[in-house]
Amino acid sequence: MSSEQHRRVTVHGDKEVVVEFDPELTFECVDECTWCCHHGVLLYEQDFFKLANHASLSDATVQRKGTDFIKREPKDRDEHVDVDGQACYFLREDGLCELHAEHDWKPARCSTFPLEVSVEDGEIHVSVRDKAREYCDGLHVSDRRVIDNLEAFLPEVLWELDDPTTRKEL
Numbered sequence: 178m179s180s181e182q183h184r185r186v187t188v189h190g191d192k193e194v195v196v197e198f199d200p201e202l203t204f205e206c207v208d209e210c211t212w213c214c215h216h217g218v219l220l221y222e223q224d225f226f227k228l229a230n231h232a233s234l235s236d237a238t239v240q241r242k243g244t245d246f247i248k249r250e251p252k253d254r255d256e257h258v259d260v261d262g263q264a265c266y267f268l269r270e271d272g273l274c275e276l277h278a279e280h281d282w283k284p285a286r287c288s289t290f291p292l293e294v295s296v297e298d299g300e301i302h303v304s305v306r307d308k309a310r311e312y313c314d315g316l317h318v319s320d321r322r323v324i325d326n327l328e329a330f331l332p333e334v335l336w337e338l339d340d341p342t343t344r345k346e347l
Contacts, residue, residue, distance in 0.1 A: 183302075188327045192336050195297075196324060197304040204291060205319035212312045213290040214268045215259035218247040219345050223334050224284040231280050237266045244345055247284070285332040286343055291316060292323070292330050294343045301341060303331065 184196045220228065220238065225245050228234065239248045249263040256272070258264045267275040277283045291309035295302045309316065323330065335341040 214265040219286040220245040
């Protein structure tokens with residue numbers, strides 16, 4: 178998408194993002210996919226403190242290069258795991274997220290999937306993660322246009338952060 182096609186969209190009443198994906202893009206989670214759960218989940222500071230209400234931080238998190246993540250751990254099964262047999266600490270045997278299913282909460286980084294957030298010239302830009310285009314089964318499978326549902330993908334906390342960039346991997 179060329180810079181002339183980038184579109185400014187207002188979310189949460191007064192927050193603005195620059196959208197860098199086709200406005201016709203659709204997304205819906207697909208049962209038993211869990212591709213997004215194969216990665217260490219980036220935890221923003223607010224998420225880190227909220228997670229403490231639901232889990233032992235020493236068991237569930239790891240810090241790399243000054244950034245907190247939810248751990249990946251070996252899972253004793255063939256499905257719902259990455260090629261190395263690991264997945265998110267909170268991915269249950271049934272393929273559901275413990276945090277979302279049992280506490281109706283998920284870290285901001287999980288909410289943004291399959292999108293990627295970056296900051297350019299002080300503005301939040303939103304695109305589709307390159308790997309999601311390759312692996313995510315939920316793209317283009319429904320009528321749920323991402324651009325019409327950006328508030329669900331972009332938690333308000335992103336505007337409170339010095340750097341809401343999501344391209345940080347464990």
